[in-house]
Structure formats: structure tokens, C-alpha cells
Amino acid sequence: MRVLVVEDEAKLAERIRAALVEAGLTADIAPDGVEAQFLGETETYDAAVLDLGLPKIDGLSVLEHWRKAGRKMPVLILTARSRWHEKLAGFNAGADDYLTKPFEMDELVVRVKALIRRSTGHASAILECGPLKLDTNAARFEYDGQPLELTPQEYRILAFLMHHAGRVVSRTELMEHVYARDADSDSNVLDVLIGRIRKKLPAPMLTTVRGHGFVLGRTRETS
Amino acid sequence: MRLLKSLRSRLLVGALIWVACASIAGGWALSYAFRSAAEDAFDARLTSLVSVLIGSVDADRNGQLTLARGIGDPQFEQVYSGWYWLVADRAGVRLRSRSLWDLRLEVPDTPVTATPRVMTTHDPLGREIRVAVQTVLLPNAASPVTFLVSGDGETLRSEIRRFNVVLRSALAALALGLLLALLAQIRFGLRPLERLVHEVEAVRTGKSSQLSPLETTELDALVTEVNSLIAHNREVVERARASASDLAHALKTPLAVIKSLETDGEAARERRQQIAAMERIVTRHLARASAAGAGRHRALALSPIVDEIAHGLQRVYAERDLLIRNELAADLAYPADQEDLEEMLGNLLENACKWATHAVRVRSRRDAGQLCIIVEDDGPGIPDEHAHQAIARGVRLDEKTSGTGLGLAIVTDLATLYGGELALARSELGGVKAELKLPT
Numbered sequence: 017m018r019v020l021v022v023e024d025e026a027k028l029a030e031r032i033r034a035a036l037v038e039a040g041l042t043a044d045i046a047p048d049g050v051e052a053q054f055l056g057e058t059e060t061y062d063a064a065v066l067d068l069g070l071p072k073i074d075g076l077s078v079l080e081h082w083r084k085a086g087r088k089m090p091v092l093i094l095t096a097r098s099r100w101h102e103k104l105a106g107f108n109a110g111a112d113d114y115l116t117k118p119f120e121m122d123e124l125v126v127r128v129k130a131l132i133r134r135s136t137g138h139a140s141a142i143l144e145c146g147p148l149k150l151d152t153n154a155a156r157f158e159y160d161g162q163p164l165e166l167t168p169q170e171y172r173i174l175a176f177l178m179h180h181a182g183r184v185v186s187r188t189e190l191m192e193h194v195y196a197r198d199a200d201s202d203s204n205v206l207d208v209l210i211g212r213i214r215k216k217l218p219a220p221m222l223t224t225v226r227g228h229g230f231v232l233g234r235t236r237e238t239s
Numbered sequence: 240m241r242l243l244k245s246l247r248s249r250l251l252v253g254a255l256i257w258v259a260c261a262s263i264a265g266g267w268a269l270s271y272a273f274r275s276a277a278e279d280a281f282d283a284r285l286t287s288l289v290s291v292l293i294g295s296v297d298a299d300r301n302g303q304l305t306l307a308r309g310i311g312d313p314q315f316e317q318v319y320s321g322w323y324w325l326v327a328d329r330a331g332v333r334l335r336s337r338s339l340w341d342l343r344l345e346v347p348d349t350p351v352t353a354t355p356r357v358m359t360t361h362d363p364l365g366r367e368i369r370v371a372v373q374t375v376l377l378p379n380a381a382s383p384v385t386f387l388v389s390g391d392g393e394t395l396r397s398e399i400r401r402f403n404v405v406l407r408s409a410l411a412a413l414a415l416g417l418l419l420a421l422l423a424q425i426r427f428g429l430r431p432l433e434r435l436v437h438e439v440e441a442v443r444t445g446k447s448s449q450l451s452p453l454e455t456t457e458l459d460a461l462v463t464e465v466n467s468l469i470a471h472n473r474e475v476v477e478r479a480r481a482s483a484s485d486l487a488h489a490l491k492t493p494l495a496v497i498k499s500l501e502t503d504g505e506a507a508r509e510r511r512q513q514i515a516a517m518e519r520i521v522t523r524h525l526a527r528a529s530a531a532g533a534g535r536h537r538a539l540a541l542s543p544i545v546d547e548i549a550h551g552l553q554r555v556y557a558e559r560d561l562l563i564r565n566e567l568a569a570d571l572a573y574p575a576d577q578e579d580l581e582e583m584l585g586n587l588l589e590n591a592c593k594w595a596t597h598a599v600r601v602r603s604r605r606d607a608g609q610l611c612i613i614v615e616d617d618g619p620g621i622p623d624e625h626a627h628q629a630i631a632r633g634v635r636l637d638e639k640t641s642g643t644g645l646g647l648a649i650v651t652d653l654a655t656l657y658g659g660e661l662a663l664a665r666s667e668l669g670g671v672k673a674e675l676k677l678p679t
Binding site for chain 2: 025027028031032035069096097098099100101103104106107108111112113114116117118119120121130133134140
């Protein structure tokens, strides 16, 4: 799950990224409106945290631009502007949630996760796929009630597959959503990681669809 | 002087003074002129009567004086009329009018002159008389003969009195007329000032944004000045509001950074509390600074605003499967600043959504002189003793549901600006019933 953090205050942006990574997500930082607009349009994100008071291009314009360009990822607006007038403007521009500064970091993480879950069609914080269970808030996998020990990288891959359980996820898609933009992503590493996850899962529920990608659980008719 | 504090009474007192002065001076001058003219005419009449008398009297060869013709005026026949004549020489009174009867007039000693001398004296009865005396030399007369004619002074005085009465009433009528005209003029003249007062009042109460020209040259300069003053004031207020808002917003990001740096521990918790207090202060004052408040506003339909807010909140609380029921009539409208309405309704709805289990309901009621907007939820509700606190201090009732009380405090602040209030009670749905009462 890859999140774009748009925040011009470097310290705060770094804190947010750290909190998101700690929660098992991947995050990129865009320090201004121009970069935010560019990244949101060219990269694939599962959610965005968007500050409204941005240098160069303001946050609302960035958001409108994304929506116009067909970008549908859920957006959490992070703003110092706490008046309802501004919140409504945010919603009208296509925001899905808002948080006013100063905020609790935990709350931000919970909200971002909730947005991602909702956008992938999950209502509850607990995702299930057969005996495999993911508590998104606690960032923990369980198999038949037994906790699954995963490295952060493994967790990120399995969590993404879990969100899209039953659907074939392509190799590129997986790489895009799991690695930060500047990370050194190598397709071979992905295969190694998939292999390790398979070994940790008691049942063979992660299958490779040759030429297409991977699928967790039983294949649903393409959605 | 309290009297002179009113422009109208100032003008009126001034007018009174000059009208009184003019009337008195004019009356005195007219009266004086009339008196002189009347006296001159009276004297002229007496003088001419003396001439007539002189012409009527002959002296015969013995020096005996005889009256050839009488003086026609019947007043000389009336006893003690004050109109007397007599003819005297050294030896004494020779001829006299009937009116003198038994009276003895003192004949002043006068030298021979070409014209009569006129003076005022009294007859033996005490009556004031005006006397014309001339001493002439008559042919055949042994000594110079003195002719005296007197007229009743009362005649002259009553004539002057009558004139003065007429003069006084005429002047009084004139003064009264002038004052009335002046009153009307002051009223008419000061009417633009009254309009100016209304104009300024309209600006103060927000019915208009500036003074409209009065079409009065002297006052329109003032109107222009006041208008630029209003514009300047508005600009200053706007600037102050903008900088208050900028300051508050600028503070929030550093606060967020500090907050994100805090970890666990006793000291950290204390700091977090202080940060939370700062946050509340900043947010509440920001809300106050941004509020437009009561004034001249278009009536805005409330239902679409509630819909828009509900739409946003439903996205935020998508997981909770909340039902926000907007039961406001489509044509329900209230004159207020759009942002203020959004702020009040938004905070009420947000608060309700935070606490609700499944349902939030918005409805309205019209009470005498006020519109009551009711926002209810089916949540756990708040104990009565906390309800007051929630409104009064903007405290958080539950640290997990952040900023709850703060939103209500902001609503209270805004409602107060509009002369309304916010009341919390228990809802029949089970949760909190917030009643926003706004005067209509």
C-alpha cells in the first residue's frame, strides 16, 4: 500500500512518512504542489495525505487536477484551515476525509488505513481470506488464530494482495504499490519475497498466474 | 446650556432673539415716528386755529375786542372739553370760548411773535392741554393782544395709544408668523440631517454597506468622507481578521510538528495537554476571527447546506453506515453569512456523527421570534452536568473523540454573534439533542 504524503513542512512530512511506514505502508513525500500534481498523476498510489497550504500550487487545485485526470485514490486532506467552509470546498474538490492540524499521528494512520480499506471495498478493519486474517489497525496477520511472523517487506506485499484478495495482481502493480518511488526495486527480489511468504503460509493460497501475476486465495471472476 | 445642545433649539433661540429685537426696535421707531407726526399735526391744527381766531377778532375804535365770527368747531362749545380759546390783553381776558365756562386759564406772558408758541400745560381741572399762544398787535388795540387756543391733550394721547395697540398686535402677529415660518424652515432645512442619521443607522445595523448621497451639497461632502471612513474601517477589520487567521493557521503546522515529536511519559503527557490547550485556543479564536456575524445577509436555504455537509460527513464516516436524515423543509431559509451557517451546521452535524450509532436527524421548529434547528443523534448522549461544560468551555468530553466540545463552543460563539443560543438536551433518539436557536 503506497501513500503519497504532500506536506511542505519537511519535519512533519518525515514524521508522517515514518508513522505510515511503521504501520506497514509505503510512503512518498511531495514537498510542493507542482511535484504533488506530477507524482499523483504519474505514479500509482493507494491513498494520499494532502496538505492544502502548499507552495507553488495550492492543495485544492492539486486535488481537482488529480480528479480531472481520472485519479481516484482516496485523499485525506490535512489542513490548518479548520472552518467548515474550507472542509466543504475540500469535499467538493474530491477529498474523502480531512484532518485539521495539529493532529494525532495515530489518528492520521488509522484514517489513512480506513481510506485504503474502503477504496478496495472493505468495510471492516479486519480483512479475511479463508483462514488468513489481517488486522489493518494492528498491522498483523493471523492464520487460524496464530500470528504470522512477517518482515516489513513481506507484510507490505501480503497486505496489498490481501486488500485485493481473489484478484490477479500483476507484478508491476505489486511493485508500484509496495515500493516507494526512490526504492531500489528489483523484480527478482519480489520473486524471492513471494517465495518466502509462500513458505510462511501454512496452506498454498498464494499462487502465481503465469504471465499475469499473483493471486491470493481463490480467483474471483475478474472484478 | 442644555437647550443649546440641539441644533434646532440653537437656531430657534437665535431666531427668537433677533425677531424680538427687531420687533421692539421697529415698534419703538414706528411709535416714535407716529407720535411725532401726530403731535406735529395736532400742533399745526392748534396753530391754524390761533390764526383763525386772530382773523375772527376785531378791535373797534375804542379798543374794544369783538368776535366777528365764531370758531366753527363745536368742541369749543362743550363745557370743560379741554378745547378752549381766549383772547386777552394787558387788562385781562376779553373774549373766551363757552367751553371754558368759569375756568380761569393762566395766560402765559408772551412777546409779540410772528408764529404761535406751543406748549403743554394743565387747565385748572388738572386736565392736560396743549396750548398755542401768539401775541399780536391789532389795529385800534391799546396793547398787544394774546390769542390762546388749547386742545385736549388726551385726544392726542388716546390717538397715539390706539395706534400703539394696533402697532403692537400687528408686530406680534408678524413676529409669530416669522417664527412659524422659521420653524418650518428649520424643519425643512434639517431634514437631510435626519436622513443622514437614518443612513448611518442603516450602515451600523448592516442594512446597507455605505451611506447613499443625500443630494445636499453641504452634507454630501460629509457623506463622501463617512463612506471612505467606512471603507477604510472595513479594510482595517478585514486586514486584522486576515492576519488573525493567518497567525492561527501559521501556528498550527508547528504545533502539529511538536505534537508528532512527543512520545510517552509523564512530562510528555503534560506537554501534550498544553499543546491540546493551545490548539483549542487557536481554533476557537480563529473561528471567532473568521465569523462575519449578524448584519446584512441574504436569506440562505438551509437544506442544501445540510445536504452538502451530510455528503462530506458520510464520506468521512463511510464505515459507520450512518444515516443522516435531513428533515428540513426545502424552502427553509435564514439570513446569515454562508460561511457562518456552514460552520454552525457543520459543527453540529459533525458532533452528532461522532457520537451517533446509526442515525443523525436534522429538523427545524419555528418558535415565537426564533428559528430552532435541531440536530439529534442516537448515540450514548452526554450526562447533563457535562452538557453545560461542553458548551461553556469547549472542553473535550472524551479525549478519544477529539475536539467534540470545541465544535459546540464554536457554534455557541457564532450563535451568540447572531443573538441566538445553543442548548443541549436528551434526544428521544437516545443521544444528544442540540438546539440551535436563531432570532428571526
